[in-house]
Amino acid sequence: MAEELRFFLRTGVYSAIVGTAYWFASYEVAGSVLLFFVVFAALAFVGVAAAFVRQARDGIVPDGSTGVGRVLGVVNRLFGYGDEPSSSSDPLAAGLDPVPLGSIWPPIAGIAALLLLLGLLYGPWLLLPGIVLAAGTVWGWVSQGT
Amino acid sequence: MTTTELDPRAALPARNPAPTGIVDYMTTTDHKRIGLLYIFSGLGFFILSGILSLLMRAELTEPGLQFMDRATYNELFTMHGTGMIFFFAAPVAIGLANYFIPLQIGAPDVAFPRINAFSYWLFLFGGLVAFSGFLTAGGAAAFGWTGYAPLSDGTYSPGTGGNLWILGLIMSGTSGILGALNFVATSFTMRAPGMTMFRLPIFTWNILVMSLLIMITFPVLTSALVMLFIDRTIGGAFFEPAQGGSAILWQHLFWFFGHPEVYILILPFFGIVSEIIPVFSGKRIFGYRGFVFATMLIGALSFSVWAHHMFTTGVVSNLFFAITSMMIAIPTGVKFFNWIATMWRGRIRFETPMLFSIGFLLMFLIGGITGPFLASPTIDYAVHDTYYVVAHFHYVLFGGSVFAAFAGFYFWMPKMTGRLLSERLGKWHFWLMLLGMNLTFFPMHQLGLDGMPRRVADYPASETAWTALNVLISFGAAILALSILVFAINVVWSVFLRRGVVAANDPWGGYSLEWWTTSPPPHHNFASLPPIRSERPVYDFRHQADADAPHG
């Protein structure tokens, strides 16, 4: 098993042991739930990391590809459809690949989040523009591609 | 940039040529620029929160209220803690990680560059939202950075400031989760060929453990904040005992986040000194695997110690949390031995980064030693919520994190900006900060043992011993402020006015891959990479070249 997976697994195993000990030492609900939440989260990360690690090792996504392409690669891997492009493992290919483009969408997404949250506090006159901006951001972000 | 030349470094421009206007920084997805944005925004919040603490020190120098009323004082210590923890220490760590993780693993950028930029903007807006409470009629949040319920609910702390505090923290928490996912994905999938997990530089390893802690505990904080927001705004009663809620539940949720948060704030800085000490000792880190294992153990243990903050509530299993909390001392102690063994029989150079690292070792040692005191429940009964605790965590977070952060700035500023910071000002900065720190925080131990509680705007004049110690502490705080001023002058003079010595690729004789490329690196980071056969490829390459050179 790759170190990447053991990294999460160790935390999960530790929390399972400690969570069990804690439950029987205290019968306290909140802490026990939280410790078993750690077990759950760690195991979930093991699953996701397994997908990423296999993808990187098998070269399913070309080195240096980023963002949505990378996620789609993982989706392909997990659900098993789509092409599996080949890649080179030449270090320079990674280094000389096109660098990520600049994008106006991250700060706009930040403003949208700001409007949405402040809208919860100050009312619909902020919430509504926030929703519009958030929708626009999703559209802009996805359609920009990498 | 699709051609590959024989010596690709020759094709690189000597300096990052692009002029950098505000629009470039607004729209950037370059991990290096995002890193700089994080670092300098974090430093902005450091200065802001530091000014708040100076105002508190002015008020506490003498008994009685001289400069402000109690309400203002309560806002000051709340926002000082919030600012330092959520908007300075963590963002600076994330900023340095942003800049150096791709460089250390030989990658062109992080895995999700636009999400990376988004997480910066979330953090910045979150900080501005939390601090904007000062501009509202009721003032900023005034229930302490721990926001204990039911004090923090709508009944006892009405006003917009508290709600803005919650929203700001939700934004910064989300930003942290996105950043952590990015670091994990980057260091798992974008390592250069040859860079195995156990050849990762220690800094990258520590950021990985930090990211794991963030990914697991920040959602807990965010949930608790959402519950508190519901209590405050639409009449929920999660934490309101009068209506069937539980005041203790908040503390469980908060500290389940809050204690790992302490390690989130210290592990990256352990990582920084673990990069600096080997380089300036001329040796490799001693016991690499043991060191990494100790880091992971601290991470795992941190999930099981939260209720040592709740010993005096009378409703938690004090024995259980005493043993788990004391166990933290074991891997932390091991790290000290690793650092010392790394210096042992080395050839130590005392440039500013190393001075701050040694300062870190000594100051963090004191903060670390007072930890087991507080993990012993009956000692905690005596000193909990007094200045003793304030002294303890400032030795950990100021003596630890802040010293190491400055070590990192002096170490990496030449890589990030192409200019070395002035050594002369750096040494002034170090000695002033060491003096100021000890004058400020050491007397707090005694003040706490004498019974002065934390978070009080005023104390009786009849406690003459308290007054004497408070005068000393405020004097120390002034020296600390002076030392930070020296640093600010150093950055402006060396970097912004470009008076610092121009940095070569590798001004310190560094080990990890960031020292292979130019200072500052080009947009795509590397045009070539050395073979990676250990955790310090640049060192290996340099010494291979020496060995290959013809003799005599």
Added chain:
Amino acid sequence: MALIGLVAILSGCTPAPVTSEGRDVASLYRLFMIAAVVVFVIVAGLIGWSVVRYRAGADGPPAQFKTNVPLEVVWWALPTLLVIGLFVISAQVLATVDKPGNGQALTVDVEGFQWQWRFTYPDSGVTITGHLDQPPEITLPIGREITFVIDSPDVIHSFYVPEFLIKRDAVPGITNRVTLTIDQAGTFSGQCAEFCGLLHSDMRFSIRAVPGAEFDAWLQQQAQRAAP
């Protein structure tokens, strides 16, 4: 020099305890302090020695040793043993400090509210309520177990008397108990230790500890004053 200063300042340690439980805590603190000074001297000494002895000189590059397993085993083992020892002693002291009363204890109800304290002697119906401009002073007997029953009607407060070396939170919805025996006469000031809002720093009170007979007389006098 700095080291001697450190030891001197820190061994000033806790306020002189005035309860039998407080004495145990003070001894525990001293024990931790001794361990702390030993650890500090060793670790800081090693750091100092490295810094002084191994500064870069003219001699050649240092040996690039990687690790030393026996050494690592030793330095995992040493702190582990120390921690186990400190934990065992801490657990013993915790058992004495958190012990339930012997059934003969004088009960005093302590209610922390925003922003003062109310002390009630339920057996005699005496109540002393503090006001902001006039902090309460209560009288307690020495040489007799006292159980404080602590709660709060609003937010969390914390009942804290530095000379007792103890504090316990007053949590709304939860009733906490602290049992202790004062063994020294005197007047001791206390105050709220858990931040509880605007006037937190004004939640002060004082405790006058007197011999049993004097206490009984005081209590009777208070009860009479309250009765008519």
